[in-house]
Amino acid sequence: MRVDIWSDIVCPFCYIGKKRLEAVAADMGVELEIHWHSFQLDPEAPISQSVSNSVRLAEKYNRTVEEVEEMQANIAKMALEEGIVFNWEKANSGNTFNAHRIIHLAQSKGLGSEAKEAFFYSYMTQGLPVGERETIEDVASRIGLNPVEVDDVLDGDEFADFVRFDEEMAREQLNVTAVPFFVFDQRIALAGAQPRDVFKQVIERALEAPAAPSTPESDTPQ
Template identity: 30%
Template sequence: MTVDYRCFELDPTMERDAGYNIYEKLSSKYGMSLDQAKANCRNMEQMAYELGLDFRFDTQVLTNTFDAHRLVMFSKEHGRMHEMTDRLLRAYYSEGQHIGDHATLVDLAEEVGLYRAEAADMLASNEFSQAVRLDEQEAEQYGIKSIPFFLINKKYAITGAQSPEVFVQSLQQIIEQDGLTVDQSGAACDDDGCELPDTK
């Protein structure tokens, strides 16, 4: 099955109040009809549903996500990056929340255990702007233009929503090409030692 993942757009360059929907954006960006854009997104919603996920593109609020990215950087310093990222994605793709709005972001930050006042102060400042810009530059250097995008060992890329079989095959090829071995604990090993998997 071929998966069109162009419904997934987190855009830190878009205006805060876009005034158009995901279907109109996809139609303009990729030169497809509105019906094609809707069909692609319906397909993604159905696939997500089969995996226990709830995507609702009809209610998605397109917005500039730069401040949401800054909030993720802020949450990383407080050990809540994974929780914050998950909460933002759920708010954006499933709940139709405006994740470009500071009040919404502060509420979401509090939900994952961050202090409201600290999150609000950070969002009112320019803090973490440079970190987000550096991430954007690095993504550009690696040719990352859409999500999902998986970069392995900073030289191998797996793009798009792939099946588990494709991931396994790709990882096996990478292990062979880089001369790695994987022991039963999941540690990747070469002549310089082993790198334990990140279990955070």
């Protein structure tokens, strides 16, 4: 089953959604053909942040640091249920444009999911600054990408158009305002890191439904 996913590597709900989808598909015996698409939550972010995530998010959403820390602790508990160790205290956010370009490179070699997993892990568990070149090169090496090809991408503009196209499609055609965002078989859309039973319902619907129009329909099972 083809699943198109728009997400960002600094989005914990995107990681949670990935794990839930994979677990449900495995339980159902459904093989997934995942196509990863770029969506930057903060395209204007610097390469790395000079303040903690808690301070940054508190300023961004006009909350207190204490409120943000409580929110992140709750997300970490949710993530742990999916086998994800979210060390939010040391997570170092940053601009993800180049990471998305490397994910596209990896995807061109059949390693898209491996790249996505490695970037999620680097940010959320290891607390590495995912916008910095050293981290990006480390992730690329970890999944077996050719370092010369990685350098060529990072030194030039290769795959930049892919990132921009993904984001334009998300905003202008699919009306995506937040991620993760899933499209099953190019016709059934689902927004958010939904509970496992919701993913199961959507997969069952995709398996049962006949071929449909190319524009995905929105679907949120009750």
